[in-house]
Amino acid sequence: MDKQRRKFLKLAGASALAGIGAPAVVKLTASNAVASSAPDAGHGAAPAAHGDSHEAAPSGVRLGMVFDMRAFEKDPKLLEGAITACNSAHNIPHFEDRKREIKWIWKAPFEGVFTDHSVYHSGKLVKETAFPVTCNHCDDPPCVRACPTQATFKLETNGIVAMDYHRCIGCRFCMAACPYGARSFNWQDPRPYIKNYNSSFPSRMKGVVEKCNFCGERLALGQEPACVEACKGTGAVVFGDLNDPKSEISKLLDKEFTIQRKTNLGTKPSVFYIV
Amino acid sequence: MYNKGTIIPGLIIFVLFVTFPIWFNGLSAGDLPKPELPAEGTQCVRPAGEMRESHMQLLNEWRDNVLRDGNRSYVEVGGKKYRKGLQMACMECHTSKEKFCDTCHEYASVKPYCWDCHLTPTEAASKKETH
Numbered sequence: 001m002d003k004q005r006r007k008f009l010k011l012a013g014a015s016a017l018a019g020i021g022a023p024a025v026v027k028l029t030a031s032n033a034v035a036s037s038a039p040d041a042g043h044g045a046a047p048a049a050h051g052d053s054h055e056a057a058p059s060g061v062r063l064g065m066v067f068d069m070r071a072f073e074k075d076p077k078l079l080e081g082a083i084t085a086c087n088s089a090h091n092i093p094h095f096e097d098r099k100r101e102i103k104w105i106w107k108a109p110f111e112g113v114f115t116d117h118s119v120y121h122s123g124k125l126v127k128e129t130a131f132p133v134t135c136n137h138c139d140d141p142p143c144v145r146a147c148p149t150q151a152t153f154k155l156e157t158n159g160i161v162a163m164d165y166h167r168c169i170g171c172r173f174c175m176a177a178c179p180y181g182a183r184s185f186n187w188q189d190p191r192p193y194i195k196n197y198n199s200s201f202p203s204r205m206k207g208v209v210e211k212c213n214f215c216g217e218r219l220a221l222g223q224e225p226a227c228v229e230a231c232k233g234t235g236a237v238v239f240g241d242l243n244d245p246k247s248e249i250s251k252l253l254d255k256e257f258t259i260q261r262k263t264n265l266g267t268k269p270s271v272f273y274i275v
Numbered sequence: 276m277y278n279k280g281t282i283i284p285g286l287i288i289f290v291l292f293v294t295f296p297i298w299f300n301g302l303s304a305g306d307l308p309k310p311e312l313p314a315e316g317t318q319c320v321r322p323a324g325e326m327r328e329s330h331m332q333l334l335n336e337w338r339d340n341v342l343r344d345g346n347r348s349y350v351e352v353g354g355k356k357y358r359k360g361l362q363m364a365c366m367e368c369h370t371s372k373e374k375f376c377d378t379c380h381e382y383a384s385v386k387p388y389c390w391d392c393h394l395t396p397t398e399a400a401s402k403k404e405t406h
Binding site: 091153155157158162163164165166191194195196197199200201202203204205216217220 | 338342343345347358362363388391392393394396398399400401402403
């Protein structure tokens, strides 16, 4: 009996030592391997994952939008037209009470949109023009990570952050996760507050979250998004594939200086502003 | 057997109670629903029997195709193309939810929540866009 106990204690002590020591040994040998050999693909990608780079990986279609504020400044009614077009295309209700407001694209002052930009001594455009705001269809969308039912997800085919209202349970985690306030919750049945129905698009029901879908249903028909169409000819809203160097939007982005909302959060928004 | 006098009548009462829904209507299942079929066109996206049995699976499949897989390809019936969806395909021919969908759903006492969001033709016509 005694002999067995001694044997057991020895064994236990040895394995405890090995357990504590092993990670250190692994760490040492691993860092040696990296130092000696050329960095492999896995380590090469590591810096990008830290959010140091705001460049998106240029693969596949990634739809994006540019708002040219110079055009919106020229014609103040333009933005109102775009909002109305979106509202009627998607059966969006109108509530007087701002707490219940449902918005896919809306307007806000510069300091509300670009909260991390200084507004000291800003120009006339920045002071007086209402900025269009919508879902940024981020490359790394925090709302998608927050959703417990996968009711919101990123479409791999075009980068649109889409919603499946059938699955939404109305927990509003996505609303808390979205740094842009791009999501609205249906506190009540929206139907009585919809002025005119677009009969080829559904409404939403009480208890789901909704947001801009980059007009996925219109794109499928070969049409432009409703807000783009409403601003046609003015160049105020440019829409297209950010990863296609020949697209109108890529050429515009190459030419102009643009800003994006809250880039420091690393969500990689797909909506740009020329101010 | 002890307490024969209470157990046997008790069992009979229990069985009668449990089978109440069956014998109450005189062993008849009521009038079978007669959904109104569209006047034109005799063909649906799938054979009638299959539609009767599994239209809900097909609708779910379409939903996932359209929303998740980005596959909004058309369905073709009798040379005519339809977009996948309740409002855009089904209700193009079956123009009345009340006379088609509801007949069977009420009979079978199923309450699908399609119309919480999707617009029935009547609902859509009630607030038609005027421009």
